[in-house]
Amino acid sequence: MSSSRKISVLFVCMGNICRSPTAEGVFRCQVEAAGLGDTIHIDSAGTHDYHTGNAPDGRSQAFAARRGYDLSAQRARQVAAADFQDFDYVLAMDRDNLARLQSACPPQHRHKLALFMQFARNSPSDVVPDPYYGGGSGFDRVLDYIEDASDGLLADLRKELAVVPRVA
DSSP states (O other): OOOSOOEEEEEEESSSSSHHHHHHHHHHHHHHHTTOTTTEEEEEEESSOTTTTOOOOHHHHHHHHHTTOOOTTOOOOBOOTTHHHHOSEEEESSHHHHHHHHHHSOGGGGGGEEEGGGGOSSOSOSSOOOOTTSOHHHHHHHHHHHHHHHHHHHHHHHHHHHOOOOOO
């Protein structure tokens, strides 16, 4: 599919070391496999600056690697004011981070904010739970949810890219 339209997606969690870098890695892999790497720009960030500059949590990297996703090149960063203008989709992993984004986002860009799990088709949750303080099963669950929501997001973006604006 070729399109001159570019779409940008920002995944957001609290510290940008577990959920949002996993979402970035999974979605990037799906986008590349779909041949849309030049059309869809993907990034991730945190609402807090606790881990700025750090690689994703080692457990996130290990569980992702077991499924073929490499998160090692990513580095945590905090959401910046420019992100609200620069990204078409700013997708939060949970309600707390969505609320933080809503309070920081200029009114003209609030339509870009959403929960990432709204794109999921098969998962029982509307949020991606934070696995940081739990065991390995939490990281597997996060991957299950993120893969599901990524599938739905990619399907929606394919439809959006296929719509050709009418010229008056």
